[in-house]
Amino acid sequence: MDDQEPAAPDTAQLAQTLERVHDADVADALNAIEPHAAARVLAALPFDLAVRAVNQPELDHRAHLFEHLPIEKAVALMRAMSADQRADVFRELPQRIGARLLTAFDAGTRESLQSLLVYPRTTAGGIMTTEHVEAPATWTVERTLGQIRAGGYPRRPVYAVYVLDPLDRRLIHVVTLRELVLADPSRTLMEVGDSHPPITVNAWTDREEAARLIAKYDLLAVPVVDDRGHLLGIVTVDDVIDAMIKEQTEDVHKLGGVEELDEPYTKVSFGTMIRKRGGWLCALFLSEMLTATAMQHFEGALSRAIVLTLFIPLIMSSGGNSGSQATSLIIRALALRDLRLKDWFRVALRELPTGIALGTILGAIGIVRIVAWQLLGFFDYGAHWFLIALAVGLALVGVVTFGSLAGSMLPFVLRRLGFDPASASAPFVATLVDVTGLVIYFSVAYAVLRGTLL
Amino acid sequence: MDDQEPAAPDTAQLAQTLERVHDADVADALNAIEPHAAARVLAALPFDLAVRAVNQPELDHRAHLFEHLPIEKAVALMRAMSADQRADVFRELPQRIGARLLTAFDAGTRESLQSLLVYPRTTAGGIMTTEHVEAPATWTVERTLGQIRAGGYPRRPVYAVYVLDPLDRRLIHVVTLRELVLADPSRTLMEVGDSHPPITVNAWTDREEAARLIAKYDLLAVPVVDDRGHLLGIVTVDDVIDAMIKEQTEDVHKLGGVEELDEPYTKVSFGTMIRKRGGWLCALFLSEMLTATAMQHFEGALSRAIVLTLFIPLIMSSGGNSGSQATSLIIRALALRDLRLKDWFRVALRELPTGIALGTILGAIGIVRIVAWQLLGFFDYGAHWFLIALAVGLALVGVVTFGSLAGSMLPFVLRRLGFDPASASAPFVATLVDVTGLVIYFSVAYAVLRGTLL
Numbered sequence: 001m002d003d004q005e006p007a008a009p010d011t012a013q014l015a016q017t018l019e020r021v022h023d024a025d026v027a028d029a030l031n032a033i034e035p036h037a038a039a040r041v042l043a044a045l046p047f048d049l050a051v052r053a054v055n056q057p058e059l060d061h062r063a064h065l066f067e068h069l070p071i072e073k074a075v076a077l078m079r080a081m082s083a084d085q086r087a088d089v090f091r092e093l094p095q096r097i098g099a100r101l102l103t104a105f106d107a108g109t110r111e112s113l114q115s116l117l118v119y120p121r122t123t124a125g126g127i128m129t130t131e132h133v134e135a136p137a138t139w140t141v142e143r144t145l146g147q148i149r150a151g152g153y154p155r156r157p158v159y160a161v162y163v164l165d166p167l168d169r170r171l172i173h174v175v176t177l178r179e180l181v182l183a184d185p186s187r188t189l190m191e192v193g194d195s196h197p198p199i200t201v202n203a204w205t206d207r208e209e210a211a212r213l214i215a216k217y218d219l220l221a222v223p224v225v226d227d228r229g230h231l232l233g234i235v236t237v238d239d240v241i242d243a244m245i246k247e248q249t250e251d252v253h254k255l256g257g258v259e260e261l262d263e264p265y266t267k268v269s270f271g272t273m274i275r276k277r278g279g280w281l282c283a284l285f286l287s288e289m290l291t292a293t294a295m296q297h298f299e300g301a302l303s304r305a306i307v308l309t310l311f312i313p314l315i316m317s318s319g320g321n322s323g324s325q326a327t328s329l330i331i332r333a334l335a336l337r338d339l340r341l342k343d344w345f346r347v348a349l350r351e352l353p354t355g356i357a358l359g360t361i362l363g364a365i366g367i368v369r370i371v372a373w374q375l376l377g378f379f380d381y382g383a384h385w386f387l388i389a390l391a392v393g394l395a396l397v398g399v400v401t402f403g404s405l406a407g408s409m410l411p412f413v414l415r416r417l418g419f420d421p422a423s424a425s426a427p428f429v430a431t432l433v434d435v436t437g438l439v440i441y442f443s444v445a446y447a448v449l450r451g452t453l454l
Numbered sequence: 455m456d457d458q459e460p461a462a463p464d465t466a467q468l469a470q471t472l473e474r475v476h477d478a479d480v481a482d483a484l485n486a487i488e489p490h491a492a493a494r495v496l497a498a499l500p501f502d503l504a505v506r507a508v509n510q511p512e513l514d515h516r517a518h519l520f521e522h523l524p525i526e527k528a529v530a531l532m533r534a535m536s537a538d539q540r541a542d543v544f545r546e547l548p549q550r551i552g553a554r555l556l557t558a559f560d561a562g563t564r565e566s567l568q569s570l571l572v573y574p575r576t577t578a579g580g581i582m583t584t585e586h587v588e589a590p591a592t593w594t595v596e597r598t599l600g601q602i603r604a605g606g607y608p609r610r611p612v613y614a615v616y617v618l619d620p621l622d623r624r625l626i627h628v629v630t631l632r633e634l635v636l637a638d639p640s641r642t643l644m645e646v647g648d649s650h651p652p653i654t655v656n657a658w659t660d661r662e663e664a665a666r667l668i669a670k671y672d673l674l675a676v677p678v679v680d681d682r683g684h685l686l687g688i689v690t691v692d693d694v695i696d697a698m699i700k701e702q703t704e705d706v707h708k709l710g711g712v713e714e715l716d717e718p719y720t721k722v723s724f725g726t727m728i729r730k731r732g733g734w735l736c737a738l739f740l741s742e743m744l745t746a747t748a749m750q751h752f753e754g755a756l757s758r759a760i761v762l763t764l765f766i767p768l769i770m771s772s773g774g775n776s777g778s779q780a781t782s783l784i785i786r787a788l789a790l791r792d793l794r795l796k797d798w799f800r801v802a803l804r805e806l807p808t809g810i811a812l813g814t815i816l817g818a819i820g821i822v823r824i825v826a827w828q829l830l831g832f833f834d835y836g837a838h839w840f841l842i843a844l845a846v847g848l849a850l851v852g853v854v855t856f857g858s859l860a861g862s863m864l865p866f867v868l869r870r871l872g873f874d875p876a877s878a879s880a881p882f883v884a885t886l887v888d889v890t891g892l893v894i895y896f897s898v899a900y901a902v903l904r905g906t907l908l
Contacts, residue, residue: 021650022653022671023671024671024672145635148635148636149635177632177635178612178631180635181602181603181612181631181634181635182603215692215696216478216512217476218478220691237674238672238691241668241695241698242669244695244699245698245790248702248705249786251706252706252709252782253783255706255782255880256780256781256782256880257775257778258782261783264787264790265784265787265793266793270807270808277776278811278815281775281779281812281816282815282816284772285768285775285816285819288768288772289823291767291768292765292767292823295763295764295766295767299764302760302763306753309749309756309766310746310749311746312749312766312767313766313888313892314739314746316767316771317738317770317881317888318742320771320774320884321734321735321738321739321885322731324710324879325734325881326710328709329710329715329719330719332702332703333719333720338718338719339719339720343720353724354728354731357724357728357732358735361735361736362735365736365739365740366739369746425880426709426710426778426880426881426884427778430771430880434771438767
């Protein structure tokens, strides 16, 4: 932790302005200045406002800011933060500083923090907060409302009251705040609200499942329980939205063949950018080298029929394109649960005729193009021009069909192997299809042109 | 509308079972059976449950189901539906049936519906609902709570009370339900809650902006206003989540080069699938034909140096891969507002050195590969093998740099032209880069090999 200099006058003024704006805008303003300066502004802000700023997941370099705060300030802010955001920052702190803060916490804060740090960031437990309102089933509406008013629950919106079995403290019922407000105050909690058993999620379940439940059942929060049904915390809709935006970014990046960036494009350093892009690019390049090997294998045919080379890019790209179409369809269908792992064979049976139909369309266009150029005198493909057109057309059917099949199966294979199906990037699929595409093209050309050109 | 047969016994039983489950699960169950049968089950369901089922946007073929209901049933359900869901279904009804329903509505329902149908589905107005709670600024907390209890507001969760200026009825303040519950009942609404001016969105603004505001400020709903600041309705967090999921699907499909599908993968007919994929595939194929034209242009060089053809797939795919990386980064940065249209030059200045660095890495690997194969005796690239390696290496630098630049600029160009930047699919970028990649490769080869091989 750096020693803190006294705040400069403009810093004090900024702090004053920030008091009138929304938390998220405070975070924006801090994002716009250098992390060192931001740490100083943070230290100069009224405590309450500083807490609200560091509670914003949109605040960049949060862990970094904490490193640059005086230790007492850092401890005080951490203690006042909401439990899930605190755990979030903590995950990114250097071990040394984390350990120092941990010893400075009171026992309650420490235990709450440690119980959350058990769960990885990608699980429901990893994005839950422990600041929810719970009450035993025996309480009345009036008593519960009184408790909410007395408690104040200042850090988090109250979405619902989670009703526990008074004996074994399992979660047995949920009453939304609205149901509570509308209810007769003398009723008990069990008499209020929907009679469905509560929709819950296990702490170790993927956070995407929590998002799916919230989206499906239009919830504001989904309770997180352990294996025995005890309430551990809740995942709120705003955290789910943040998680959805992050995953959407990851998905688009993965589809483009870029490793996850943890920061916005504009803030990633040159070195990190090269690393995040270079890794995949090199891996794809090394795989794509197989195309050179395949071409070497067909060098004899190439030298006898140079004209065949003219269509290599066209044929290869068509396979890649049909493959990335199929991949993007299957990735989303798997993410949305329209398809499950066991549906792979159904998909294959569907992609086979789709690929043949699409390949036939492209093949026909290809044949028309070659025939037209020949007959119109734009280019001379030699004496066997019609056989060449036929070879290109048939190869397109084969390559596009193979592309659709390979592209649709790749996400299934990745999920089966325990990877994210979204890792099946368009470049990955294209590379996979390229080598096979070449082999298909030359095999078809051999069959069609044997005895004439080859 | 079909004539309705009496419900079969198993239909009645299904209706009974459905009463005990959650609305979203009722929709799921209806989705699992044929639309005709689903319409019959819907008609047999207790009215209240049927309303909740048709209020679920997850219910497939909603408009289709309404077409198959008896007209009185359809009118009654429509009237009881929440305003935004009603408008949603209405947009998809055949004109003839829509007109028939409209005349059967009471004036209030008709006007509410028509006021919502003004806005396209992609605007905030197009996904807003008009069932919100509003109150004049002069009311006390107690009076407002009393009104909420009396009104019942049965169709929609109450997220907040929207406080209007008593004179000109402009939206001037927002009090969340929680703030209302915690407040002193004798206070007026203006004395309760945050003092920030309310965060609002214009009805004609893109729905993505509403989603962004809800995500940024952790809101449960964002009020929609007209140009004079009058409250028109609210966009709720659950609608935003549904819109986000839809847009995510569209984005992934577009990135893969597939036109928007309006239905899940498993439910799209064969013909539709061919149309949605064939269109882009043919467009890309026609553009990619330019590669054949470019290759024809270089046929002389090709026949003199067959060995150059071996690396065509490798070089072209590297350009496409670096291009789709850059595109996916920029698409997300634009969507997240990390970048604006005016930043295009900054991005170009950044992608140039990034492309050169990445190209140099791949070029070096390429040279090592050719030299190694030659020296180890795996393949004989001829007398000028080192010059060939050099040409391939230099071409890779050029192609990868061009790919990064073209891939990063394409989303900007698309946005500038008024298209969705996400239309810059990986296949689109690859096609764009392929032709130029070939020209770069042969130009570099000419320069390096002039006087020797060429």
